[in-house]
Amino acid sequence: MPAPLPxxxxxxxxxxxxxxIGIPYLWLGLFFLLPFAIVLQISLAEPALAQxxxxxxxxxVDEGLLRIEINLRNFMMVxxxxxYLSALLNSLQVAVICTLLCxxxxxPMAYAIATAPERWRITLLMLIVLPFWTxxxxxVYAWIGILKPNGLLNDALIWLGLIDTPLAILHTQTAxxxxxxxxxxxxxxxxxxxxxxxxxxxxxxxxxxxxxRPMRAFLRVTLPLSMAGIVAGSMLVFIPVVGEFxxxxxxxxxxxxxxxxxxxxxxxxxxxxxxxxxxAILLLxxxxxxxxxxxxxxxxxxxxxx
Amino acid sequence: xATLAERRSLEPWQDPKAVPYLRIxxxxxxxxxxxxxxxxxxxxxxGEFFSLLGSSGCGKSTLLRMLAGLEYPSAGRIYIDxxxxxxxxxxxxPVNMMFQSYALFPHMSVEQNVEFGLKQDRMPRRERGERxxxxxxxxxxxELRKRRPDQLSGGQRQRVALARSLAKHPKLLLLDEPLxxxxxxxxxxxxxxxxxxxxxxxxTFVTVTHDQEEAMTMSTRIAVMDAGQIMQVDTxxxxxxxxxxxxxxxxxxxxxLFEGKVxxxxxxxxxxETRVGRPMRMRAFHPMVLGTPVxxxxxxxxxxxxxxxxDDGVNQxxxxxxxxAYLGDxxxxxIRVGDGALVEMTLTNVQPRTEQALTWEQEVAIEWSPxxxxxxxx
Numbered sequence: 089m090p091a092p093l094p095x096x097x098x099x100x101x102x103x104x105x106x107x108x109i110g111i112p113y114l115w116l117g118l119f120f121l122l123p124f125a126i127v128l129q130i131s132l133a134e135p136a137l138a139q140x141x142x143x144x145x146x147x148x149v150d151e152g153l154l155r156i157e158i159n160l161r162n163f164m165m166v167x168x169x170x171x172y173l174s175a176l177l178n179s180l181q182v183a184v185i186c187t188l189l190c191x192x193x194x195x196p197m198a199y200a201i202a203t204a205p206e207r208w209r210i211t212l213l214m215l216i217v218l219p220f221w222t223x224x225x226x227x228v229y230a231w232i233g234i235l236k237p238n239g240l241l242n243d244a245l246i247w248l249g250l251i252d253t254p255l256a257i258l259h260t261q262t263a264x265x266x267x268x269x270x271x272x273x274x275x276x277x278x279x280x281x282x283x284x285x286x287x288x289x290x291x292x293x294x295x296x297x298x299x300x301r302p303m304r305a306f307l308r309v310t311l312p313l314s315m316a317g318i319v320a321g322s323m324l325v326f327i328p329v330v331g332e333f334x335x336x337x338x339x340x341x342x343x344x345x346x347x348x349x350x351x352x353x354x355x356x357x358x359x360x361x362x363x364x365x366x367x368a369i370l371l372l373x374x375x376x377x378x379x380x381x382x383x384x385x386x387x388x389x390x391x392x393x394x
Numbered sequence: 395x396a397t398l399a400e401r402r403s404l405e406p407w408q409d410p411k412a413v414p415y416l417r418i419x420x421x422x423x424x425x426x427x428x429x430x431x432x433x434x435x436x437x438x439x440x441g442e443f444f445s446l447l448g449s450s451g452c453g454k455s456t457l458l459r460m461l462a463g464l465e466y467p468s469a470g471r472i473y474i475d476x477x478x479x480x481x482x483x484x485x486x487x488p489v490n491m492m493f494q495s496y497a498l499f500p501h502m503s504v505e506q507n508v509e510f511g512l513k514q515d516r517m518p519r520r521e522r523g524e525r526x527x528x529x530x531x532x533x534x535x536x537e538l539r540k541r542r543p544d545q546l547s548g549g550q551r552q553r554v555a556l557a558r559s560l561a562k563h564p565k566l567l568l569l570d571e572p573l574x575x576x577x578x579x580x581x582x583x584x585x586x587x588x589x590x591x592x593x594x595x596x597x598t599f600v601t602v603t604h605d606q607e608e609a610m611t612m613s614t615r616i617a618v619m620d621a622g623q624i625m626q627v628d629t630x631x632x633x634x635x636x637x638x639x640x641x642x643x644x645x646x647x648x649x650x651l652f653e654g655k656v657x658x659x660x661x662x663x664x665x666x667e668t669r670v671g672r673p674m675r676m677r678a679f680h681p682m683v684l685g686t687p688v689x690x691x692x693x694x695x696x697x698x699x700x701x702x703x704x705d706d707g708v709n710q711x712x713x714x715x716x717x718x719a720y721l722g723d724x725x726x727x728x729i730r731v732g733d734g735a736l737v738e739m740t741l742t743n744v745q746p747r748t749e750q751a752l753t754w755e756q757e758v759a760i761e762w763s764p765x766x767x768x769x770x771x772x
Contacts, residue, residue, distance in 0.1 A: 293464050294497035296484040298511030298562070308510075312501045 124372075131365035134159045142361050162366035172350065172367060176374070179347040182261075182336075183329040186268040187276075190325045191318065193269065194276035198317075199310075201277075202284035213281070216274050224271065228338050231267050232258060235339070259341035267335040272328070276321040283317025284310075319382055327375055347371055405629075406439035407615065413476070415440040415598050416461070416566060421470030423456050423622075430456040432622035433470070438615075440565075443592050443599045445609040448619035449645070454602045455494075457619075458568050461600065462491045474566060485514075491568040494575070496555035498543040504554050505530070505539040511562045529557040532591070549580050556588075560595070569601040573608060585611050606646050610634065618642045634693075636679070639772045643691045650697070650737050651770075652690040656682050663764055665708070666690050671732045675708040676769045692767035694726065697739035699752075703759035710761040711737060715754055720747055729758060 133142040134157075146156040166172045201212045219227060234240045235258040242254035257263050287310060295305035333348035340346070347367065354364035406412040414437035423431040431453040438444045446454040459465040461472060463484030471480045479487055490511070498507050508529050512522045530536040533553040543551060552575065559567060572588065573581045589612050592599050603609050609616050610630040617627045618641075626633060626642045637643035640651065654668030664678045666688055674690050682688070700710050713731035725747070727739045739760055743750070752758065 288495070288497065290493050290495050290497040291499060293462075293484070294491075294493055294499070294558075295510070296464070297462055297489075297491045298558070299485050299514035300510075301485050304514070309499060 127365045127368055130361050131162055131369050132158050132160070133362045134161075135360045135362050140361065141359050159362065162362045163370070165363060166366050166370060171345075172347075175345045175347045175350045176371070178345060179330045179332075180374075182264060182268065182332075182344075182346060183326050186265060186272065186329050187322050187326045189265065189269045190273050190276040191322060194273055194280055194321065195318075197273075198277045198280035198284055201281050202287070216277050219274070225334060228267055228271065228335055231263070231270065231339060235263050235266065258339065261340065261344045263339035263341075264336050264344050264346075267339045268329055268332060271335065272325045275324040275328075279320040279324065280314065280317040283314050283320075287313055316386075319386075323379070323382060326378070330375060331371060405614075406442075407437065412439060414438060415442075415475055416600070417473040418457075418461075419471045419473065421457070421460060421467045421472060423453070423460060423465060424468045429453075429622045431460070431467075434619075434622070434624055435470075436617060436624065436627065438598065438600060440598055441596055442614045443589065443612055444601070445613040445616045446600070446602045446619055447604070447606060447609045447616050447645075449604055452619040453622040454604075454619050455570060458491070458570055458600065458602045461566075462489060462568050463487045464491075488564060489566040489568060490559040490562055490564040492555050492559040492570065492572055494570040496543075496551050496575070498551060498554055498558070500543050503540050503542055504535065504546070507543070507554055508557045508561050511558065515562065525561060529561045532560070533557045548575050548577075549584070552576060552584070556591075560597075564597065566598045566600065569599060571603055572601055573605075574603075581608070588612060610646070618645060620645075636768055637691065637770070640689055640691070640770055643768075643770060648694055648738055650692045650694065652692075652735075654688060654690065656684055656686045656688055659684070664688075664769060666769065669733050670735055670737075671711055672706070673708055675764050676767060677765050678769050682769070682771070686771060689770040690767060691770055692762050694738040694740040695724075696762050696766035697737070697760050698762065699741075700759035700761035703761075707761070709764065710759060712757070712759045713737060715752060715756045715758060718752075718754065725750075727752065727758075729760065 129145055130142055133145055135141060136143045143157065143159075145158070146154055149155045197216075201209055201216075204212055232239070236242075237254040237256065237258070239258070241257070242251075245251045246254070257266075291309050291313070292305050295309050296302070300308065331348045331351075332346060333352055336344050336346040336349050337352070340349075351364050351367050351371075354360050354367065416436075416438040418434055418436040418438075421431060421434050422429065434453075434457060446457060448454045456465060460467050463479070463482060463486075467480060471478055473479065474488060499510065502510070505526055508526045509522055512525055517525070526539075527536070530539055533556055535550060535553050535557065538546065538550060538554070543554070546554065552572070556572070559569075573584055576584060585608060588599075601609075601612070610633075613630055615627060615629055616633050618625045618633065620641055626638050628636075633642065634646055637646065637649075643649050643651070652666075652668040652670055652674065654666045654674070656664050657667045657673060658665035659678075659682065660675070662677060662679075663675055664682055665673045665675050667673050668690065676690055703710055703712060711729075711731045713729040715727055716730045716736065717726075717728040719726040719728075720743075722743070724740050724742050727741065729737045729739060731737050737760065741752075
């Protein structure tokens with residue numbers, strides 16, 4: 089008996105499924121995979137005084153003879169030169185510390201908004217989102233005005249009599265921390281808020297009913313149940329901060345060399361595209377690790393309750 | 395007949411010398427300008443299964459939450475075992491509560507949920523393990539011990555919630571709509587189980603429910619609440635048979651109400667003139683002044699077919715069958731009488747439905763005895 093031909097509706101369903109799955113993959117391929125392949129290719133080339141400023145990875149030398157040159161010196165250079173390693177480590181350090189600071193500041197804020205009376209919540213959330221109305225760059229510039237030796241902060245502290253001479257904050261690592269925490273705090277607060285509003289208040293009542301004091305109830309119930317929000321918020325802060333360029337460039341000093349800034353100078357000042365690309369590839373690899381780890385963790389947590 | 399002493403141990407509220415375990419003394423709770431609970435006083439005794447019954451928004455849940463310490467009264471005091479706990483926070487009160495939503499901790503296993511309260515008391519690990527085992531055993535959920543709440547069915551969750559609230563061996567257990575989330579079949583089974591459990595453990599239960607059947611089956615006493623106030627506190631039988639006001643009469647089961655006024659008193663009976671026909675003669679529990687506006691209340695199952703309808707008879711009505719609801723064991727007949735009012739009568743289907751003479755549009759006469767109902771003044 090011949091297999092029945094798929095009916096029009098079945099074919100239609102297959103088509104639509106193909107389109108549904110296809111579009112995101114097409115998007116990823118076009119705007120992530122392709123650029124990534126280009127950068128990877130550049131990272132394996134040699135710098136050259138040409139347009140574009142790197143050698144081709146392959147060329148036809150003769151009839152039927154293809155020469156492929158893979159240059160790993162860029163990666164070796166990055167691995168061997170302390171400058172790159174210290175920039176990478178510094179970036180990681182800044183990202184870790186800033187993520188923790190954002191968490192410490194953002195959690196109480198998100199908690200306060202989530203537990204505030206309903207009619208206040210929108211207003212409070214608006215206040216968190218409001219800075220986005222102004223350009224990121226302008227807000228970072230504004231911090232220069234606040235932090236510089238005769239800026240708002242120092243003037244205020246001197247006026248209060250707390251200090252005699254202005255504090256040197258601008259162009260130090262501290263300024264970078266301030267700028268980063270300020271800029272990325274909303275990215276911590278919003279996912280945490282979304283998570284905490286979903287917390288069933290009767291769980292805390294049940295904890296109290298079973299003899300649990302408020303602080304313990306927070307540690308035993310609220311905190312573990314908001315873990316997903318903490319992880320999401322931390323990722324949203326950590327990943328972009330590692331590659332952050334504008335804030336260390338404007339607020340940081342010579343000692344606060346971050347990988348984003350280094351990338352920029354390799355690319356634009358030194359015109360060493362291959363080295364900059366190698367650095368970018370390494371940075372990406374470095375960021376993929378925590379991301380995969382988080383996904384593993386999430387899968388395990390979901391696996392325990394199918 | 396039970397002796398007086400036996401009666402008193404079964405019905406401590408009858409004993410003037412009995413000391414209540416839980417005393418609610420003129421408690422009021424205001425939310426803004428709204429009185430959720432309005433000047434409520436109650437005495438509940440050790441070992442009772444007490445139900446707060448009322449429609450949603452009547453204040454029963456608020457009252458229960460005040461007992462748990464999750465809300466604080468605006469006025470009045472609450473005493474548990476003679477101790478004033480009005481200002482004691484929930485985590486220090488010697489009571490436990492089973493929440494309507496069960497409020498199981500989703501990140502903990504069944505075992506950890508049950509153990510939670512014991513950990514707060516810093517009970518030694520071994521003792522804790524034993525107690526958890528005992529509770530899981532009691533509620534027959536031992537094989538679920540490693541599961542998480544989202545891997546459980548509604549009935550299983552209910553058991554876990556109950557095990558968790560019983561784990562600390564509270565003397566007073568509060569239950570907020572304990573069976574509300576279960577389907578009908580499961581609910582009926584669980585009702586009996588809950589009562590057995592309560593009797594076995596000797597714990598005082600205070601439950602909140604909007605389901606009158608549930609309250610009737612399980613409770614030693616019921617408090618019917620409306621608009622933050624208690625309308626009547628009594629045993630299920632008394633609440634059903636002898637309601638003291640129209641509201642209670644109408645809330646529990648169905649009932650026929652005939653408005654009228656007292657025209658004569660004969661001994662402990664009163665003659666009431668109503669709009670539906672001849673006077674009704676009913677037993678009255680307290681003396682009534684002539685002319686008092688009253689309501690005669692008779693339950694449908696107290697009505698019966700009348701064989702000798704007399705023009706001068708009392709407690710008799712003539713009408714036409716308008717609706718018949720066949721429920722299997724009984725049928726409900728709605729009969730249009732004299733002034734157009736509908737009277738409900740329930741008859742047991744002794745004969746198969748098909749053999750019964752009573753049918754639609756049929757003229758019938760019905761009657762009831764003077765002791766079959768009550769005369770309400772409010």
